[in-house]
Amino acid sequence: GFLDLGGHSLLAARLAARVREHFAVPFSIADVFRHSTPAALAAQVRTRGGAGTASVPLSPVPRTGPLPLSPAQQRLWFLHRLEGPSPTYNIPLVLSVNGPLDRDALQLALHDLVDRHETLRTVYPPTDSPSGNGPGADGDDTPHQLILPPGHEAARPVLHLAEPGSDLTEAVRHCFDLATEPPLRTVLFSDGPDHHTLLLLLHHIAGDGASTTPLSRDLAAAYTARLAGRAPEFTPLAGQYVDHAARLQLLLGSPAEPTALAEAQLAHWRE
Template sequence: MRIGDLPRPANLPASFGQQALWVIDRLGGPGGRYVVPMALRLSGELDVSALDAAVKDVVTRHEALRTLIVEDNGRLRQVVVPAQDASVRLTLIPEDLSGSGGDAAEERIADFVRRGFDLAADIPFRAGLLREAGTEWVLVLAVHHHAVDEWSLPVLLGDLSTAYQARSAGREPGWAPLKMQYADYAIWQREILGDPADPDSELAQHLSYWRNALADAPEESTIALDRSRPAEPTHQGGDAEFAVASETVAGLRGAAQRNGVSMFMIVQAAIALTVSALGGGDDVVIGSPVGGRTEDGLENLVGYFVNTLPLRHRLRPDDTISELLGRVRQTVLDGLAHQAAPFEHIVSAVGVDRSVARNPVFQVMLTHQNLSGGPDPLNLPGVTARQQRASLGAVKTDLDIYVDEAQHTLTGSLSYATDLFDPGTAERFLALLQRTLTTIATRPETRIADLQVLFDTDVSSVGGWSVGAGVVVPAVTVDGLIRDQVVRSPGAVAVVDDADGGVLTYAGFDGRVNALARLLAGRGVTVGDRVAVVLPRSVDLVISLTAVLRAGAAYVPVDPGYPAERVAAILQDSAARVVIADG
């Protein structure tokens, strides 16, 4: 079934992506949090009336740019505003208001892109033009994310260029009609994926993969916070930019070729290592938008096709960076194979606890764009265009990382939640990310455990922590301390059972520990072995853990509430000689 084959119903359904963004919009936060901004500095003899007409042409061509999201009786639908009714104009900033310096211009750009949209009432597109001086201009476009994604921007700017060239020559654009529109994609998407409750549907099969891939993933996957997470975040953000040195970029390209990975995979690995080093643990989930344009005919269409994949990276200290890159490659490829599952459905399938305080599944997001090899998407005759970053002053997650890959450069920016982090923490994150990328480029055989994560100032601080008088600590064991206590006070209470109020004295506790330790020894348990203990919290659990230590072994605690597959995996990995259980 091809997109466009299905008839349009009277009520056009919202796509899964639009539905998710509508929910986020209802949760509040800065109005511009999900606005996609573009700011382009123009220099030359600009035909303002032609540009105004071109803006209208582009909005007429792409239905997504004049689509509202409306709720009716608990269901969302798209309402496509007829082209003749879509009142979109190029907003002009009068010259006498824009001549007060660069700071004023930047403030006006920020105000323009940060202003939100009413999804049920506002056309999700606006364009503004600031005249700085003479033939110097700034073209500012702000589009709500439900109508556009990052991969739509070259299409939008390319069509804007075509329309401007035609209008400045006194004619209408001569482009071929589009074979489909975004609403056709939304209809097709819901039909092709099917019902997640149907085990034979395509969506159910994709969700099965994500359920397994994210089983027992950490509840939070982020760096150490400077402040406690507020119950109701403001979603306000600070920004920092970075650029990777050219020699490092060349080294990364060599590492990519040798390891059979893309630059996106390398950046994924570097961010996972950086997050881990800054308090994220050895199990890191990073969210990454993917284009979602897997069907023919979508490449020339503006719309929100993007989906976000939660890519999970398990970091093993003994692995080399090259070995990690191999696993990241497989993780990314497997995720892309199942990218059709909408993120909101993944969250529901995994059973993640929802909280307004944080993004579900992941709290660090990487948006990677490959800008290599393509011409400048905005081509206005007699005008040179240079793109600049436009800050939204807002974040989607704890850390939003944007990376632009060109043929010889790797640049980007970091937006960080000011609720959680200070500017110094953001700078530290970027500095460590740069160091990690340099290591990947120059020493890919470095073990993860040997990565240098401390800077000189950190080394001095750590050294300062250890200054002071030495303390002599006796060489004792847990079992030795218990035996000493038994000798000192055999009749004292050692363990209390909350369930029935029963108590064990140290003498009674010691007797039961001895009996179990002898039983373990009789089963062949000796020094250095592992014993799995599959017991709920109870007196028996305390006795068992102590008996394992007395037998000279190490205990492997296993929660009996784990799924059977998880328990089996722990037992296999630990190579436990015996298992202590209550049934």
């Protein structure tokens, strides 16, 4: 069964999404837990054949004009506006480096990382409400994504060097200002020339627990390349997160004009 093999909620979400996309059948995370063996999952796919909605392929959207947020990003943006800058939704990735560390190569590798992943150089400024009255009139403003271009000064992550005796816990509690500050911060702690601790602090609006694996993998690849005096040769990405957010908008519409799929999901939760 799925749980016997070490399955958890993030893997269940990925599996349910793959079933929906590949077989075009309605399938939820709860279905994974209810029908947790491969045989039971296959039986559900056969039973539900033809009942799904048309798949919307992931395709690049123009990087001009206001770019939509995904529903998950909207939730985090709302909480950020409600509470103000807070460390509540920080995701820390702490890496130990044993041996000599080339800070210049690491700084270049961090630049390579944010050049590759648009979500790491994205800010979320408010936009005046569609009514034209602006946020000051009715308290409403609509968020959008602003992707800073590669090489933009504000998009370049600075490798902050921690003062001797600095507390890693305090560094983890940095409060991002999502309207103006990209959601990745890096701090290097050094205990002598051969022992270092690198903190990659990611805000949840740009990733989740599963994001730390590709984050550390791509950083390691970039650092290795920079140590050799060359730029990393990354495999091109099939899409960026903003393309996924745009696809969700096509699938779900807006609160004012939801699609039939969104209406069906809302009706389920209302019931």
